[in-house]
Amino acid sequence: MRRVEGTRVYLRPPDLKDHTEWARLREESRFFLTPWEPTWAEDELTRAAFRFRLRRYAEDMREGRSFAFFVFRRDDDALVGGFTVSSVQRGVGMMCTIGYWVGEA
Numbered sequence: 001m002r003r004v005e006g007t008r009v010y011l012r013p014p015d016l017k018d019h020t021e022w023a024r025l026r027e028e029s030r031f032f033l034t035p036w037e038p039t040w041a042e043d044e045l046t047r048a049a050f051r052f053r054l055r056r057y058a059e060d061m062r063e064g065r066s067f068a069f070f071v072f073r074r075d076d077d078a079l080v081g082g083f084t085v086s087s088v089q090r091g092v093g094m095m096c097t098i099g100y101w102v103g104e105a
Helices: 016-028 030-036 047-063
Strands: 009-012 067-073 079-089 095-102
Touching: 016 030, 016 047, 016 079, 047 067
Parallel strands: none
Antiparallel strands: 009 067, 067 079, 079 095
16 A cells, blocks of 8 residues: 545555654653553664564554554655554445544644
């Protein structure tokens, strides 16, 4: 899966090259995000933790369980947040959970 295009934003799966921008946005938005997120691990923003997160995203996507995307502004390609379709259930009753986060700025 490559990109999902919108009028002002696009979605694409996270990549290791996104780590620096992701970590900066998350750190700058930490106080803003804290009320809605689980407690952050000590190594939450490290490259190693990000790499682990990407492996988990890829496995979930291959299995059809969850689909994680980063949200970028089209005009300058800036990372602005994340969007996840998770707990995907298929069958007679098809359903999922949609979650997102957005940086404070």
